Structure formats: C-alpha cells, structure tokens
Amino acid sequence: MKTYSGKPVFNGIAIGQIQILKKEKKNVFRNHVEDVEQELLRMERAVAEANEQLQKLYGKALLEVGESGAAIFEVHQMMLADLDYQESIQNIIRTQQVNAEYAVAVTADNFADMFAMMDDAYMKERAADVRDISERLISVLTEEEKEEVSAKVPTIVVAEDLSPSETVQMDKSRVRSFVTRYGSSNSHTAILARTMNVPALIGLDYEEEIDGKKAIVDGFKGELIVEPDEAVLAEYEEKAAQEEAKRLLLQELKGKETVTLGGREIRLYANIGGISDLQSVMQNDAAGIGLFRSEFLYLEKDTYPTEDEQFKIYRSVAETMAGKKVIIRTLDIGADKQIGYFGLEKEENPAMGYRAIRICLKRIDVFKTQLRALYRASAYGNIGIMFPMIISVNEVKRIKEIVEEVKKELTADGIAYGDVELGIMIETPAAVMISGELAEEVDFFSIGTNDLTQYTLAIDRQNAKLDDIYDAHHPAVLRMIQMVIENGHKGGAWVGICGELGADLTLTDTFVEMGIDELSVSPSCVLPIRKKIREHE
Amino acid sequence: MVKFAFVVKDEMGLHARPAGLLVKEAGKCSSKVTIKKGEKTGDAKRIFNIMGLSVKGGEEVEIMVEGEKEQEEAAALEAFVAENI
Numbered sequence: 252m253k254t255y256s257g258k259p260v261f262n263g264i265a266i267g268q269i270q271i272l273k274k275e276k277k278n279v280f281r282n283h284v285e286d287v288e289q290e291l292l293r294m295e296r297a298v299a300e301a302n303e304q305l306q307k308l309y310g311k312a313l314l315e316v317g318e319s320g321a322a323i324f325e326v327h328q329m330m331l332a333d334l335d336y337q338e339s340i341q342n343i344i345r346t347q348q349v350n351a352e353y354a355v356a357v358t359a360d361n362f363a364d365m366f367a368m369m370d371d372a373y374m375k376e377r378a379a380d381v382r383d384i385s386e387r388l389i390s391v392l393t394e395e396e397k398e399e400v401s402a403k404v405p406t407i408v409v410a411e412d413l414s415p416s417e418t419v420q421m422d423k424s425r426v427r428s429f430v431t432r433y434g435s436s437n438s439h440t441a442i443l444a445r446t447m448n449v450p451a452l453i454g455l456d457y458e459e460e461i462d463g464k465k466a467i468v469d470g471f472k473g474e475l476i477v478e479p480d481e482a483v484l485a486e487y488e489e490k491a492a493q494e495e496a497k498r499l500l501l502q503e504l505k506g507k508e509t510v511t512l513g514g515r516e517i518r519l520y521a522n523i524g525g526i527s528d529l530q531s532v533m534q535n536d537a538a539g540i541g542l543f544r545s546e547f548l549y550l551e552k553d554t555y556p557t558e559d560e561q562f563k564i565y566r567s568v569a570e571t572m573a574g575k576k577v578i579i580r581t582l583d584i585g586a587d588k589q590i591g592y593f594g595l596e597k598e599e600n601p602a603m604g605y606r607a608i609r610i611c612l613k614r615i616d617v618f619k620t621q622l623r624a625l626y627r628a629s630a631y632g633n634i635g636i637m638f639p640m641i642i643s644v645n646e647v648k649r650i651k652e653i654v655e656e657v658k659k660e661l662t663a664d665g666i667a668y669g670d671v672e673l674g675i676m677i678e679t680p681a682a683v684m685i686s687g688e689l690a691e692e693v694d695f696f697s698i699g700t701n702d703l704t705q706y707t708l709a710i711d712r713q714n715a716k717l718d719d720i721y722d723a724h725h726p727a728v729l730r731m732i733q734m735v736i737e738n739g740h741k742g743g744a745w746v747g748i749c750g751e752l753g754a755d756l757t758l759t760d761t762f763v764e765m766g767i768d769e770l771s772v773s774p775s776c777v778l779p780i781r782k783k784i785r786e787h788e
Numbered sequence: 789m790v791k792f793a794f795v796v797k798d799e800m801g802l803h804a805r806p807a808g809l810l811v812k813e814a815g816k817c818s819s820k821v822t823i824k825k826g827e828k829t830g831d832a833k834r835i836f837n838i839m840g841l842s843v844k845g846g847e848e849v850e851i852m853v854e855g856e857k858e859q860e861e862a863a864a865l866e867a868f869v870a871e872n873i
Binding site for chain 2: 370
C-alpha cells in the first residue's frame, strides 16, 4: 500500500484500476521544404480537417456535458481560425522555408508563453488550449491517432494533464476519477470532474509504476491510495456505499419542496463560510443561504478589506444564488477570533467581551464599509443582512440609523441598491427576553443556538470537564426558542435557526410544531432535514 | 471613427467565451474594429488579440469602429456587448 497526496478539486470516493494516460511527446522535426506554396496548401487543409474534428467534438460535448462545457470547443475553433495564429504559422513556413508541423510547434510555444506570462490564473490556464489546438493540427499533419481511454473496468484516469479534447474523446462510462500531476482548480479536469460528479485530484506527484494497479481516490482528504490493504479497502467500500446512499437521497429529494404533510413550507437554507462552499450549497439544493459568515474576508487579509473587494464577493454570491435569499452576517470577531490588524487586546473572557456588533458600533468606519458593499451587492440579487450579538433595542435603532446614512450616501453617489431584509441574531438570553420589542424593529430573527446555549447554561463548550452536564436539549433553551418564535410572529418578524441545533434531526419535528419559519444548516444536512420535514404529519 | 466604452460585467473578465462572442460579432462588421484597454489596443476580430489584453471583470474597455458603415455597425456592437458581455 502506498499513499500519494494531491489537492482535491472535487470530493467523493472512487475505487478502480489506474490507467495512466501517456502523452506521446511528439517529436516535431524541422525540415526544409522546396515548394512553399504546396506546404501552405497542406497547412490550409489541416486547418479545415482540425476544424471539422472540433465541430464534431462540440456536438459530442454538447450531449455529454451541456452548453457551458461544450463552449470550449467553439472557442478552440475560433483560436484555430485566429488570424494572428494563422499568419504566424504561414510566416514561419514562408520565411524559413520549413515544414508546417515545425511552424505550428513554434507558434504554439510563442502563444502559450504569452498566456503563461499573464498575471491572471485563468489566462495562464489558456496556454493549455493553445497547445491543445496545436497538437491537434500536428496530429492531422502527421496523420497520427491519439491514444484514447476506453476502459472496460472502473478506472481512475491518471495523467500529467488533460486537455479538453482528451477528456471529451474518452469513453467516460467507466471513469470513476481523474488524477493529474499538473492543472489547477480552473483546469478542464476540474470542470469535467464537477460536471461528471466524480472525485478529482490535481498536483499529485505519481510514479509510472502505479499503472494498472488497483487504487482508491479519497477526494475529501486529497489522497490516492495505491494497492490498499484489505482493512483500508473495506473501510473505503463502506464510505463509497454511504456516498452512494447520499447520492440517491439527493436524486430523490433534489428539486422537491420542503413542505410538511400538512402543507406547511419551511425555508431550508445553508450556512456557508466562504465562496468555496457555494458548490456544495448548489449540490445539496438549499433554497438559499441563511448564514454567510463574512469573517473570512477579514481573516484572509493583512489589512481591512476594501469596499470594492467585499462588494465583488457579495455580488458574486448573490448572482450565483440567482434570486434566492442570501443572508450575510456582518463581522463577528472578538478576542477569541483574532485578526491582527484590528489590534484587539487579549481578554479574560472573550465570549462576553468586546466583539461582533460591539466592535462595529465603535468602529463605524469599518462597519459602514461593509454595509456599503452589502447594499451595492443588493442590486444583483436577494440580499438580507443580519447583525450578531444583540442585547438591546437601542443597538438595533443605532444600526438602523447607520444603515439609513449608508443608503442616503449611496443615493447621493448615484449607486443603485435593492430591497434588503434586516435581521438580528438571537444568541443572548437578553435578546430572548426582549424579543417582543426587537421584533418591532426588524424583518427577521435568526437564533444562534450555539452561543445561546452557552450563555443560558453558563457552560463553556470548550471545557471538556463540563461535557457530562452540557445538555444540548436543555428545556431552558427549547423554551427560549419557543418564546422567540412566538414574540417574533407577534411583532411581524419571521424566525429561523442557524445554529447547530437546527440540524439536529431529533428536534426537527419539535421546531416545526413550534412554528419555525426557516432552518439554516450546513449544506450536507439540507437533504436529510428536507426528508424529515416532508415526513412530518 | 465611432467610439464607445463599456464595463465588462463577467467576474472572470474577457475570458475565452466572451472574447469568442465579441470576435464572432465583430467579424460580422465590414469596419475595422479595435478594442482598447488603457494604452494597449487589439484587433477585436482576433481572439488572441482580445485575450492578450487580459481584461478583468469590472474593467472598462473602449471599442473603436472605423469604416463606411461605422455608424450602424458601432450601434449594433454596442447593443450586443451591453446584452452579452
């Protein structure tokens, strides 16, 4: 057994036989040609033939991976027809009196270098496209056939890198995973893996001797396990079966409404901590995003993220969700979640310290920057904003004043914004007790059960000594939730839960009976909860 | 010559697909169509020229149309980019 590590670009488990796709490094020789016109004609015919091949691949890809996956072949056709590209080839043939293969190879190198030097990850990847069309041309010129994958058993395709035409030409019915030495998250391997819903690893440094051996791809850990021993194989077969069961559940419940047997609809949203989670939100078919933790924007940087930087991220989430609700929580940091440039002092008791909205209401500049970015993004989708750690009506009134100032400034600057629902986190016992008054001020409540439980029971969840008395289903907490729902509804606010308790399947029925409007859970919990709600009497 | 400017809405910028769309549309024009970002210019009928400008999402580029039918062709292009790019 030997384990190799790579970077996962799509998760899942695959078990199969390794087939290494060897790219014959085509040796292109530089030959002198006497009849330049004849060589140019040969070139012209090769371009026509390559174009025809691409047209066919486009058709095949359209059927297999749809419009967006097939578009690359249309682009390849345009690249092939590009005048700069063709003129470069023709010039080399003409001025150096050389064979077409050589002229194509030189041109490919020049164009690929141009892309490789660009300061943009996406554009760098396009060097592969230039090489792909050029290799196709050279193949046509030398009348070579490309090696194809036509697997008879479940197969893990391993290669240095995969070009779009290689991946589309494959017979994919038996391909269970892709592993490449090169490539990036933007590469065609990654895109194809996502469309085919198979795990894929990139940047994995393999040895040729693994060819033909049985192996496991762990797309969660990013591992390729070659010749696994029996215990490991059994463990992964079990995991693969669980994945399959999840996939079936997904097929069964995807696209279905989250409605009880009695006909009441519950909004089932997902919690995310960054853009990279969006994929799993889509896969699990959440109806929206109920908690978007905005901290990552601040944690990734060495200084305060600008309005534009934040705006781009919020807009991209709003647009990706295409009109579905996206609730973004404003900055929630404190002495336990430190960010260097905020210069927060160490505290004895950070859970009850200078944190979250308390920081935002002192650092109005930081708060306003985030609010402006959020409101600007609201023109591109259905955005809601919620504020953490609220304990008083005055805080909410102050927040609303600041929001009004931000809106006025945007209007004065001629910048458009949409309708935004404003809500607050209910995570302190104080907020629970005054939830009646708070409901008058906001559009919604989202109950943060983790902090609410910790503050109510006065138990630090990090303290292992208290595990035996920590009761996640403590009646005090459940009664508080009931109270918040009732007060929220009386004041005209809808009420959701975004803490861990929301994903607790043993409480789903209880919450539905209490009258909860929304549950926001981690993406992988969405479908099991949908199933539970659909079975509720 | 007729000029107009537009902001690339696609987050990824003028990547292969939108660049391809622009080439296709510019190819229909009898006029010379030039794309300009900052100091750099390129022929909008050539995909590598456009991609070589490395235009990112949110950046502004200028299109210049020069030829006998420049008026109507510029108007058609402007409508097209507003809708598609």
